[in-house]
Structure formats: structure tokens, C-alpha cells
Amino acid sequence: MQRFVLAGLSHETNTFSPQPTTLGRFGRSEDESGLLHGPEAIAGMAGTRTPVGGFLDILEGHDAELVVPLVASAVPSGRVTDESYETMAGRITDAVAAGADAVFLSLHGAMVTDSHDDAEGELLRRIRAIDPDIPIAVALDFHLGMSPELCRNATVVTGFRTYPHIDTYETAQRAGGTLLRALAGEVEPVISWGVLPLMTNMLNQTPLRQPMKDIMDRAIAAEADNEVLTASVFGGFPLSDIPHTGLSVIVVSDGDKAAGDALRDELLDLAWERRADFIHDFEPMTASIARATSVPVGPVVLHDHGDNCGAGGVTDVMSVLGECLHQGLDDIVAGPYRDPEAAAILINAGVGATVTLDLGGKVDMPARGLTGQPMSMTGTVTAVADGRYKVTGPMMTGMAMNLGPCAVLNIGPALVIVCTDPLEPFDVDFYDVLGIDPTEHRILLIKSRQHFRAVFEPIAQEIIGVAGPGVCSEDYSVVEFERIRRPMYPMDLDTPKTVIGN
Numbered sequence: 001m002q003r004f005v006l007a008g009l010s011h012e013t014n015t016f017s018p019q020p021t022t023l024g025r026f027g028r029s030e031d032e033s034g035l036l037h038g039p040e041a042i043a044g045m046a047g048t049r050t051p052v053g054g055f056l057d058i059l060e061g062h063d064a065e066l067v068v069p070l071v072a073s074a075v076p077s078g079r080v081t082d083e084s085y086e087t088m089a090g091r092i093t094d095a096v097a098a099g100a101d102a103v104f105l106s107l108h109g110a111m112v113t114d115s116h117d118d119a120e121g122e123l124l125r126r127i128r129a130i131d132p133d134i135p136i137a138v139a140l141d142f143h144l145g146m147s148p149e150l151c152r153n154a155t156v157v158t159g160f161r162t163y164p165h166i167d168t169y170e171t172a173q174r175a176g177g178t179l180l181r182a183l184a185g186e187v188e189p190v191i192s193w194g195v196l197p198l199m200t201n202m203l204n205q206t207p208l209r210q211p212m213k214d215i216m217d218r219a220i221a222a223e224a225d226n227e228v229l230t231a232s233v234f235g236g237f238p239l240s241d242i243p244h245t246g247l248s249v250i251v252v253s254d255g256d257k258a259a260g261d262a263l264r265d266e267l268l269d270l271a272w273e274r275r276a277d278f279i280h281d282f283e284p285m286t287a288s289i290a291r292a293t294s295v296p297v298g299p300v301v302l303h304d305h306g307d308n309c310g311a312g313g314v315t316d317v318m319s320v321l322g323e324c325l326h327q328g329l330d331d332i333v334a335g336p337y338r339d340p341e342a343a344a345i346l347i348n349a350g351v352g353a354t355v356t357l358d359l360g361g362k363v364d365m366p367a368r369g370l371t372g373q374p375m376s377m378t379g380t381v382t383a384v385a386d387g388r389y390k391v392t393g394p395m396m397t398g399m400a401m402n403l404g405p406c407a408v409l410n411i412g413p414a415l416v417i418v419c420t421d422p423l424e425p426f427d428v429d430f431y432d433v434l435g436i437d438p439t440e441h442r443i444l445l446i447k448s449r450q451h452f453r454a455v456f457e458p459i460a461q462e463i464i465g466v467a468g469p470g471v472c473s474e475d476y477s478v479v480e481f482e483r484i485r486r487p488m489y490p491m492d493l494d495t496p497k498t499v500i501g502n
């Protein structure tokens with residue numbers, strides 16, 4: 001019987017974040033015992049619309065022993081510690097070393113560790129060193145930092161085609177399905193890849209809109225028409241100050257490198273021609289909030305994209321709420337803000353208690369020259385909860401989520417949600433946990449860049465982005481990069497089109 005290794009290891013590393021990423025952010029404890037694996041991992045991920053859920057479904061029914069040494073993902077934050085990485089990567093390589101006929105991996109593609117700028121490439125290099133011929137399928141996030149090691153050592157690579165990421169399940173099925181066809185001798189995957197010196201702004205890179213829509217549509221059509229086996233375009237993750245940041249393409253052809261190269265070049269050309277459209281024009285925070293004051297009916301979604309934990313934000317920067325109150329907005333639901341100490345104070349006080357406390361501002365952000373600024377407030381505790389729920393929205397449907405112990409403080413103009421663990425609101429289910437109906441309020445102030453749209457767009461009268469301060473700020477005129485490839489567009493407007501690839 002064949003033996004398949006299936007594993008998930010996912011982290012989007014914001015190298016500007018002051019928070020190191022330790023094992024506890026991937027599992028239930030700071031030691032190895034808290035990592036999900038084996039039958040428990042299979043039970044937890046089965047039926048979810050996630051990459052691991054997609055792999056599980058496509059592998060079901062195959063006459064193979066399925067080994068799951070690790071399913072671990074952490075909310076974006078700073079570099080992953082070497083100890084954590086070695087522990088998790090070691091789980092996967094040990095499973096391969098014990099004997100495997102194929103490997104199926106759900107990785108992010110933007111994981112950076114203390115020692116490795118390219119943690120996924122390093123993992124694949126280690127697997128390939130154990131078995132030079134083993135077939136490896138990899139499903140990746142759209143926010144990829146593509147590296148030669150990754151492309152050289154994988155057999156099939158696919159990436160998310162959506163942002164918000166609502167096709168993560170399908171992405172794994174495309175990778176896994178193609179690898180299964182290769183194992184059966186039906187196809188012969190050959191990778192063509194390339195990276196542009198182009199840093200897209202995350203506010204302008206979703207395939208829902210131009211210019212990415214045309215580029216992604218061409219990749220999808222090429223795959224649908226069987227021009228190639230798979231074609232993936234990656235917007236890149238610009239909050240990683242590492243050498244392989246940039247917009248990239250991977251095409252997997254059926255034994256026809258020339259066809260794969262031609263499509264890769266076509267997709268990269270499309271992106272390069274429209275590179276100016278990937279630049280974002282930033283509006284000052286005060287002006288964005290002022291626009292909200294003139295919208296007649298709510299809910300108005302104000303999304304603070306400067307401190308979004310979904311891209312590595314510390315989630316306790318209070319500036320945007322402060323400015324909303326300063327400008328006289330009311331009927332606001334704000335948060336969640338991550339502040340474990342404040343959450344504990346509110347929970348201990350209990351529902352109905354009046355509490356005065358300093359919220360947020362506990363974390364300094366030296367890479368951006370920012371110091372934490374707590375916000376003093378007084379209010380009444382209106383709800384407390386354990387913060388656990390399951391996602392019903394279209395992104396990561398069925399996943400168990402956890403805000404940790406959390407509470408709501410009513411300070412008059414705002415209901416302020418305070419939590420223990422960081423969580424980007426890519427669904428509205430967390431409001432339920434705290435007894436809040438988001439449709440009944442005028443302003444929904446959240447910290448998110450793009451993922452909120454799948455569920456907030458249908459309930460919002462208006463959506464206004466707010467460039468709050470934080471480690472997710474993408475105003476490249478103020479962010480200091482030291483290690484990215486140069487020249488890089490748009491930092492260097494006269495950058496020539498030089499593609500790194502195969």
C-alpha cells in the first residue's frame with residue numbers, strides 16, 4: 001500500500017512586527033504537545049473549506065495510508081523562532097524519512113524565520129534531500145514570496161485565486177488532483193516560474209478588481225482550456241522585508257516547458273504593463289473618518305488596514321477609534337482589540353459593572369517608529385464570552401475560531417470589543433458570540449484589509465478604508481525597506497523589467 005504524507009504549516013510573517021512567533025501561536029501550548037496532528041488533525045479539518053480539508057477530500061478513497069504529522073497555522077506576526085520552526089519542520093521531515101510515496105503540503109509562502117527568509121523553500125529542500133524523487137504537491141496563499149528553492153523542489157504548485165481567500169479548498173484540490181494524475185502516469189508536471197521587481201499594494205491587488213482581475217482571469221482560462229495543468233498568479237506580501245518579495249507566477253505544464261514559459265511570460269507582461277495601477281493613493285486617516293460622518297444610513301464599515309492582525313498587526317492600536325470619537329461619530333461597534341489584561345479586568349468585573357481602564361497601546365512598534373498609546377475609557381460591561389465559534393461565512397467555512405476570553409464595554413458612543421487572542425474579522429460570527437447584531441449599528445469599526453469584504457459587503461451601506469498607524473501600513477513613501485530586491489517598482493519608478501525565474 002502507498003503511504004501519503006499530508007501536512008499543513010502556515011504563517012504570514014510581517015518582518016516589521018515586534019511580536020516573535022512562537023510555538024504557542026501555532027498550537028495550544030508553548031511546547032510540542034499542543035501541535036495538532038494525526039487522527040485529531042484529520043477529525044478537526046475534515047469537512048472544512050480549507051486547504052487541508054481540500055487535500056483530505058481529494059485523497060479519500062485512495063488505497064493509501066495517510067500520515068498527518070502536523071496541521072499548524074498561526075495568525076500573522078513577526079519572524080518565527082528557530083526553535084518553533086525546527087520543531088514543526090522536523091515533524092514533517094521525520095514523517096517523510098519514515099517512508100512516503102507522495103507529499104501534500106498546505107503552506108503559506110510568506111513564512112520567515114530567524115534563520116530562513118524562505119522557510120517554505122527550506123522545508124521543501126529538506127524533503128527533497130531525504131528523497132530526491134518524491135512527488136510533492138504544494139497549495140499556497142496568494143500572498144507569496146516566491147523563491148528558487150520552492151520552485152525547484154516542488155512537483156506541483158497552486159495558489160489561491162481570490163482575495164478574500166474563499167477558494168483555499170479548491171486550491172488544494174487543484175494541487176492534489178494534479179499530483180494524483182502524475183502518480184497515475186497520466187501527466188508529467190513541469191514548472192515554469194517568474195518573479196517581477198514589482199511590489200503591489202495589498203489594497204490594489206485583489207483579483208476581484210482591475211488590474212489583477214484580467215491577469216487572474218487569463219490564468220484561470222488557460223487552466224480551464226487545458227493549455228497547461230495549472231496556472232497561478234501571486235500578488236505577493238509586501239510587509240516582508242526579504243529578497244524574494246514581488247508579484248510572481250507559477251505555471252505547471254504537462255511536459256511542455258515551452259508552453260509553460262510562454263504563458264508565464266504572458267501573465268508577467270500583463271502585470272508589468274499595468275504596474276502603475278497597483279499603486280495605492282493614500283487618504284489621511286482624518287479625511288477617511290470625516291467621510292463616514294456624512295453617510296446618512298448605516299452600517300458604514302470603517303476598516304483600519306494599518307493594524308490588521310491578518311497581516312501582522314498587533315491589534316491594539318487605538319488611534320482610529322480615538323479619531324472617530326473626536327469627530328463625533330456614535331453608535332459605533334469597535335474591535336475586536338487584543339488586550340488580554342483588559343479582557344481579564346472586564347470579565348472579572350462582570351456584566352453590568354462600571355469599569356474605568358486603559359485599553360490597548362501595550363505594544364511598541366520600533367520598526368515603524370511607533371510607541372503604544374493606551375486609550376483611557378469608562379463604561380459598562382455588556383457581555384462576556386469564551387470567544388469560541390465556528391465560521392459560517394465563505395472563507396474557511398467550518399473552521400473553529402477562538403478570540404479567547406472576551407468582553408464588550410459600552411462607553412456611550414461605542415461598544416468596544418476586547419479580546420485575548422488576535423483574530424481578523426473575516427466573518428461576522430464573532431459578533432454573535434457577544435450578542436451584537438452588526439446590522440443594527442451605524443458604524444462598524446474593524447481592523448482588516450480585504451478579508452472582511454466577503455461577509456461585510458452584503459450588510460454595509462458604505463465601506464471606507466482607514467490608514468491607521470501600525471506595522472501593516474503600506475504607504476511605501478514612509479516604510480523603510482532594507483533587504484528587498486532593488487530596483488523595485490514603485491519605490492524606484494524607473495525599474496527595468498528584469499524577471500527572476502527559470
Ligand SMILES: [Zn+2]
Nearest residue numbers: 141142143165
Ligand atoms: Zn493571503
